[in-house]
Amino acid sequence: MAKDRKKIEFQKLGELPPMVQSLRSMAANPTGSWRTLKPVIDPANCIQCTICWKFCPDAAIDWVDDNPAINLDFCKGCGICAEECPKKCIAMVKEGK
Amino acid sequence: MKKVMMGNHAISYGATLSRVQVISAYPITPQTQVVELLSEIVADQKLKAEFIKVESEHSAMAACIGASSAGARAFTATSAQGLALMHELLHWAAGARLPIVMADVNRAMAPPWTIWTDQNDSLSQRDTGWMQFYCQSNQEVLDSVIMAYKVAEKVLMPAMIVLDAFSLSHTYETVDIPDQALVDRYLPPFDFKYKLDVNDPHTYGGLTTPDWYMEFRIKMHEAMDQALVEIKKEAVEFEKVFGRRYDPVEPYMTEDADIVLVTSGTAASTARFAVDQMRRKGKRVGNLRVRTLRPFPFADIREHLKNAKKIAIIDRNISYGYHGIFAQEIKSALYGHSKAPVFNFIAGLGGRDIFPETIMNIVADVKKMKKPEQDLYWVEVKR
Amino acid sequence: MKPTLPLDELMSPGHLACQGCGAGIAMRTSLKALGHDTMFTFPACCWTVIDGPFPYSCLELPLLHMAFEATAATASGIKAAMRALGKDKTTICGWAGDGGTFDIGIQALSGAAERNDDIFYFCYDNEAYMNTGIQRSGATPYGAWTTTTPVKHFKKEVKKSIDDIVAAHKVPYQATASVAYPEDLYKKLVKAKEIRGFKFIHILAPCPPGWKARPEDTVKLARLAVQTGIFPVYEVEAGKYAQTMKTPSRKPVLEYLKLQGRFKHLKEEDVAEIQKIVDLRYAELEKRFQG
Missing domain, CATH: 3.40.50.970 (Thiamin diphosphate (ThDP)-binding fold, Pyr/PP domains)
Incomplete structure (x- = not known):
């Protein structure tokens, strides 16, 4: 199954498989809109400990070039990363500000 | 082998x-x-x-x-x-x-x-x-x-x-x-x-x-x-x-039969035996065995029952408060396609034997009636 | 620092878990250990929904959704098929919630454990029927509020000891784990993958809405459950117990309870009762840890 972000738009019966079968990844479902608080990492204080990455229930923190990168398309804003950060370098900031 | x-x-x-x-x-x-x-x-x-x-x-x-x-x-x-x-x-x-x-x-x-x-x-x-x-x-x-x-x-x-x-x-x-x-x-x-x-x-x-x-x-x-x-x-x-054939329904001497029995399972082979006996005595009786209940062979059932003057369905089952289940199914297949009266007999529940005589008695009963007087008939029960 | 777990993700983002879902962490961590040659079956549980609606799925592994009580038997069937088809190496996993494991699925679980079928049975335990709206299960602990154990009549029965029930089947491997310790879970799964026979993995997965806790506290709660001795983390290999997350000085249970709205009605004596239950259970386990 491709990590395709496109939604599938079936038009009619004939396009369906015989039984309910997944054809795309949920990566087609950006859950970022659920968020009311947004995690913001202060890179100056980050020690690249990977704790935020490891505990993300949504796989919404990527580990890129030895650094955490929050994927705001998907981050639901639970705040586990900020809570668990040993350096307290992730701030939860109100969305829409 | x-x-x-x-x-x-x-x-x-x-x-x-x-x-x-x-x-x-x-x-x-x-x-x-x-x-x-x-x-x-x-x-x-x-x-x-x-x-x-x-x-x-x-x-x-x-x-x-x-x-x-x-x-x-x-x-x-x-x-x-x-x-x-x-x-x-x-x-x-x-x-x-x-x-x-x-x-x-x-x-x-x-x-x-x-x-x-x-x-x-x-x-x-x-x-x-x-x-x-x-x-x-x-x-x-x-x-x-x-x-x-x-x-x-x-x-x-x-x-x-x-x-x-x-x-x-x-x-x-x-x-x-x-x-x-x-x-x-x-x-x-x-x-x-x-x-x-x-x-x-x-x-x-x-x-x-x-x-x-x-x-x-x-x-x-x-x-x-x-x-x-x-x-x-x-x-x-x-x-x-x-070299063996199994169709969804199996007619036996239905073409010229006045009374067609509809049966399934082993009651069907008993019915065939009974039909042979009755034919020997000149009675125009046939049997239709329903082999496939799902998918339901509507067209075949209509076809093989089209000449029947009376239809007697023997059900080894009961839908409480309704009829035998094969009877329900067959009646719905015949609705608008047949004017023959349909008689429903409940027989052989819980392993009670269905003998050739059981079936011959059913046919004798059907012969006596113009149309069913009851929704269903319990066969050989102790009332 | 190097990540302590593989970077590969077999679970996509965009799934439908609630904010701070412990079951999300449980799955994500487990997949890192299980790898791509793995198949799943889920019964009715939160993960039925989390996975995503037709025609989507957040898992990049084959998954068969199944009826509530059928997890273990279904996994056994998949395994038998794979063996018959000469694909015996694939890891077959049942992945069920606590309701599907402690309650409605326990018969199939016991059957597969007794047959020692070569499958993983995962129970992600959020201690109630969360997907249907927080009703008590056999996994709900003493004292907890749920929608069917309202505050006035909070749960008076202790949590069913599913691990002991499974242990009575003498399975080759079983372990408890907490989402607060992903490396521990990872290590256990990597080890268990090489063990033939029935493997039971019981993961405590806090549920913010069901526990009436803050979503950011999920990991903290999962950690406190271990540190207080409420949910000891250990493994049993061929009958031998080993505590994998040691808790030399246990924290009082209150520290764990007070972060959760489901316990906020408890009086001092209720908390004392819970402390007693936990102490007793811990002492019992400690003996087994010491052999």
């Missing part, structure tokens, strides 16, 4: 010849010999299969669903309470479009405890999406298992082979065991396009909203319509290879 065997062993041989790959079953009287023989066959490595000896019928069907989803030909057998325990998963197997084949030895439902035959167990599963084949001989039982896999794997719907407790399951008859090579030619290996596959991973059976649920139900219904086409096609193909 011909062999004298009980109906239960005919099932085991049918499954073995079909080269089933996963068997998952739980013992219940009167099905036990099916799994006992299969256990031996698998243990003796005469069949390369995995046999999961589960802790319940529910798990038997669950394991079959798992196995079939992973692309294996899966088999189980049960009866009565066991079938009822599977109920939820019968829907699951059909909804997941898995061509599982199961034998159900028709046993009456408890309470009171009973082990003898009637059809209320399988008929309670009528609307689960399983094909149902009601057999009248041990040969038919063996052959039907093989045929059922062929049809089921073509249309991706499960199938139930139904046989009467004791009057078939434990009755010994001569059965021709076809050559494995012939069966292999007839029934190719199961190649499931929608199997669980780590190299092409998909999720099956996930949450489906009202946007599409109904469309998947249409697909199941159409698959069952297609199954009827395939059953007829396979009746011809099977005959070509094995």
